[in-house]
Amino acid sequence: MNATSTGFLPGLEGVVAAETRLSSVDGQAGELIVRGFPIEELALHASFEETIFLLWNDRLPNAKELLAFRNALATESHLPDATLQLLKAAAKTNCDSMDTLRMAIDSLSLANDDTGMRIDQMKADGLRLVACFPLIVATYWRLLTGKPVIEARPELGIAANYLYMLTGAEPSDAKVKGLSTYLNTVADHGLNASTFTARVITSTESDLISALTGALGALKGPLHGGAPGPALDMVFEIREQGDAEVYLRRKIEAGERFMGFGHRVYKVRDPRADVLAIAAREMYEAGGDMELFRLAGEVEALALRLLEEYKPGRNLKTNVEYYTALLLHGLDLPTALFTPTFSIGRAAGWTAHCLEQASQNRLIRPQSVYIGEHGRSWVSVEDR
Ligand SMILES: CC(C)(COP(=O)(O)OP(=O)(O)OC[C@H]1O[C@@H](n2cnc3c(N)ncnc32)[C@H](O)[C@@H]1OP(=O)(O)O)[C@@H](O)C(=O)NCCC(=O)NCCS
Numbered sequence: 001m002n003a004t005s006t007g008f009l010p011g012l013e014g015v016v017a018a019e020t021r022l023s024s025v026d027g028q029a030g031e032l033i034v035r036g037f038p039i040e041e042l043a044l045h046a047s048f049e050e051t052i053f054l055l056w057n058d059r060l061p062n063a064k065e066l067l068a069f070r071n072a073l074a075t076e077s078h079l080p081d082a083t084l085q086l087l088k089a090a091a092k093t094n095c096d097s098m099d100t101l102r103m104a105i106d107s108l109s110l111a112n113d114d115t116g117m118r119i120d121q122m123k124a125d126g127l128r129l130v131a132c133f134p135l136i137v138a139t140y141w142r143l144l145t146g147k148p149v150i151e152a153r154p155e156l157g158i159a160a161n162y163l164y165m166l167t168g169a170e171p172s173d174a175k176v177k178g179l180s181t182y183l184n185t186v187a188d189h190g191l192n193a194s195t196f197t198a199r200v201i202t203s204t205e206s207d208l209i210s211a212l213t214g215a216l217g218a219l220k221g222p223l224h225g226g227a228p229g230p231a232l233d234m235v236f237e238i239r240e241q242g243d244a245e246v247y248l249r250r251k252i253e254a255g256e257r258f259m260g261f262g263h264r265v266y267k268v269r270d271p272r273a274d275v276l277a278i279a280a281r282e283m284y285e286a287g288g289d290m291e292l293f294r295l296a297g298e299v300e301a302l303a304l305r306l307l308e309e310y311k312p313g314r315n316l317k318t319n320v321e322y323y324t325a326l327l328l329h330g331l332d333l334p335t336a337l338f339t340p341t342f343s344i345g346r347a348a349g350w351t352a353h354c355l356e357q358a359s360q361n362r363l364i365r366p367q368s369v370y371i372g373e374h375g376r377s378w379v380s381v382e383d384r
Pocket residue numbers: 222223224225227252256257258259260261262263264265311314316319320321
C-alpha cells in the first residue's frame with residue numbers, strides 16, 4: 001500500500017512502531033523466529049509452559065524452574081466466583097464465545113491483589129491470565145452446551161487440562177502434542193493488531209488485564225483471528241458439493257475471499273502453516289479423518305493455483321488459519337472455539353509484549369493528518 005498525498009500509510013503498513021526481542025516476522029523469506037528459535041524448532045518440541053517461560057524470561061527453563069513454573073500456574077488455575085456467575089449469565093443469553101471471554105477476562109480484576117510495584121503486579125496478573133484463559137473458554141463451552149462444568153486438573157498441564165475440561169476425558173498424547181504445537185505456533189507474531197493494541201494500552205501505564213481485554217477485542221475481528229472457522233467451512237462445502245474447482249471459481253468470481261489465504265506480511269507461504277500441517281498430519285495419522293486431511297491438501301493446492309490466476313502478482317499464499325482449522329477440527333473442537341483457542345496461545349505473547357513495553361515504556365501517541373473541512377460557520381438548528 002502506497003502513502004497518500006499527506007504521507008499517511010493506510011494500515012500503517014511498513015511502519016516500525018516498536019523494537020522487540022520477542023519475535024521476528026520476515027514476510028519475504030517466510031520466516032518466524034521466536035526468542036531466537038525458528039518456529040519450526042520451537043513449536044514442535046516445547047510444551048506450552050516452556051514457550052510462555054521463554055517469552056517472559058528470554059531463555060528456556062531448566063527442569064527445576066519448569067516444575068516451579070507449572071506449580072505457580074496451577075495455583076492460579078481457578079476462577080473467581082464472580083467470573084463463574086458471569087459465564088452462567090452469558091450462557092443464558094447464548095452470548096458469543098469471544099465476547100464472553102473478553103468480559104470474563106475483564107472480571108478477573110475483581111480478584112486482584114494489589115502487589116504495589118507495577119512490574120510485580122504485571123507478572124502476578126500475567127500468571128493468572130495465562131492460567132485462566134483456558135479455564136474460562138472450557139467452562140463457558142460446557143455451560144453453553146448445557147453440560148456440567150468440569151473441575152480443572154491443572155497438574156495435567158495447560159494443553160491437556162484444556163482438552164480435559166472441554167470433554168471430561170483425558171486426551172491422548174497425540175492430541176496434547178497437536179494442541180501444544182498449535183499454542184506454541186500462535187503464541188507470538190510480531191506487531192499484529194491485537195499485540196499492538198495491548199502495547200498501546202500498556203504504554204498509558206494501564207494494567208495488564210485492561211491490555212488483554214483490549215487485545216481480545218482486536219483479535220475477534222475476521223481480518224485477524226476470527227477467520228479459521230470459515231477456512232474449514234470451505235473444505236466442508238466442497239466435500240458436500242463435489243467439484244472443488246467449480247466451487248472456488250464461483251467464489252472468487254463473486255468477489256469473495258478464500259479464507260485461510262493471503263497475509264499482510266507473508267508474501268511466501270506462512271511458516272506457521274507448515275508447522276501446523278506437520279502437526280495435523282501426525283495427529284490425523286494417529287487416528288483422525290485422513291480423507292478430510294487429504295481433501296484439505298487438494299483444496300489448498302487448487303486455491304493457490306486459482307489465486308495466482310485471478311490475482312496475479314498479489315502473492316497470496318496459505319496462512320496460519322488454514323491448517324489451524326484442520327488441526328483444531330482434528331482435536332474435536334467446534335469452530336466456535338477456534339478463535340478463543342487462538343487467544344489462549346496468543347495470551348502468552350500479549351503478556352510478554354506488555355512486560356517488554358512496561359520495561360522500556362514511552363507513551364504510544366502517533367499523529368493524524370487532518371483532511372476535513374475548514375472555515376465553517378455555526379448555523380443554529382432551526383436554520384439547517
Ligand atoms: C489477511 C488479509 C486481510 C490481508 O489482506 P491485505 O494484505 O490487506 O490485502 P488486500 O486486502 O489489500 O488484498 C490485496 C488483493 O488480494 C486479494 N485478496 C487478498 N486476500 C484474498 C483471499 N484470501 N482470497 C481472494 N483474494 C484475496 C484482494 O481482493 C485484493 O485484490 P485486488 O488487488 O484485485 O483488489 C486478506 O488476505 C484476507 O482477507 N484473507 C482472508 C481472511 C483470512 O484468512 N484472515 C486470516 C489472516 S491471518
